[in-house]
Amino acid sequence: MHSQEIPVAPKAAGSVQRNRSSDEFKGSPLGKLTVASEKPWVIVAETVLVPAFALLLGYLVNRPDPLWINADFPWAWFAPMMIALRYGPIAGLFSAGVLLLGWTGFNRQDFSQFPQQYFLGGLIMVMIVGEVSSVWRTHLRRARTARHYQDQRMEQLVRQHYLLRLSHDQLEQQLIGQPVSMRDALHQLRDLKGTTSDAQTLLNLLSQFCQINVASIVPFHNGNLSDQSIAQIGGARSINLDDALVQQALATRSLCHISRSLKDGQNTSYVVAAPMLDLSDEMYGMLIVEEMPFFALQEETLQTINLLLGDYTDSIAANNLAQPLLQAHPECPPQFAFELQRMEHVLKSSQLPSIVLALQLSPKAIASDMPQFIMRMERMLDQSWLFEGSEKSVLAILMPLGSSASSEGFLNRLSARLEQRGLHSIEEAGIVPHTLSIQKNGAMSVLDEIVRIAHA
Incomplete structure (x- = not known):
């Protein structure tokens, strides 16, 4: 198998390209007048x-x-x-x-x-x-x-794409006796909440997948890195925050490694320094690697480090934002609650509405695998949650940046698909639609209404 080069930080590269185009426009005389x-x-x-x-x-x-x-x-x-x-x-x-x-x-x-x-x-x-x-x-x-x-969601899709590609490569490269798979690792990361033990779990996974021998994770508080690590592996020494590689990683807010990142004449005690950033570019800490095999210091390994750290910090951000909703409704999927809460923030800041289409499903619809049939029709940005009540179930579909026209268009497409299966209406298929506006109800009220519909 031959390996292909993968950019270490696709998010950073895309941001640089967008900023470059913006700077070129603002550099023109007419562009400066518009700023x-x-x-x-x-x-x-x-x-x-x-x-x-x-x-x-x-x-x-x-x-x-x-x-x-x-x-x-x-x-x-x-x-x-x-x-x-x-x-x-x-x-x-x-x-x-x-x-x-x-x-x-x-x-x-x-x-x-x-x-x-x-x-x-x-x-x-x-x-x-x-x-x-x-x-x-x-x-x-x-x-x-x-x-x-949309850029945040695209960045999330890019990370998922690279994770999927790397997981397939790991299946070919790792030994048969590998204790966990990439899928298991990602599942563990999405359940973490950012505690000290969670940071140690992350470091153990990085050691398994990236062949890291000696490393530490240091937290980031109040705009500064702490000199005390919260997780270690391999007997790591005390952290030198003035190290050239650490300072460069802080300045660029991207992964830096010894083979390419340092300028001539600079010395470092570390091999890799990787900031832990979420999709909103908020820093949670930094991974500092002291020792790892030379042959492991390649583009795919660095990309794996970037993506595992990004998935970890995104999970922490999602859990923190969706925590009030999850406490009230623990049965709600964290990703659905996170997107619902984020859409309420978007509504308050920019008056951009979103909508939730709650489809009440009868036992007949459940028996005919109607939820899976409907979820295959979702758009790329949509999030769904199948809530099973005592007698009926509700399939809630969150449509970010959508209005009542979005839900009507979805119902029209659903009706057309049902006609192809010999059903003449949505009601005949055992589906009762309910449109819930975040603008009118708020995130918590939307979840309450979904639960009420399921128990109606």
């Missing part, structure tokens, strides 16, 4: 100085009429319009007030010739432009939130 600052003093400074510069320019170019009131086009209004485009109608109105102050300064001896039409038309234009800007900024914020969620 609005979030600092209050910068917004105030632009709101005042931009129209002031327009007044100064008009005074130098057209001294008799610096505001271009009698010109064919009111060029001075470009300044408030630009501010309204960048920061909205309120900032645009304040910028227009600077023009008004400028007019009073130029005409302080005679206010009888106040240009009412000039300022009225300009204010209306600034209000319209600012309102359009506010609407589009809201759309962009929601789009960025949706894209961030």
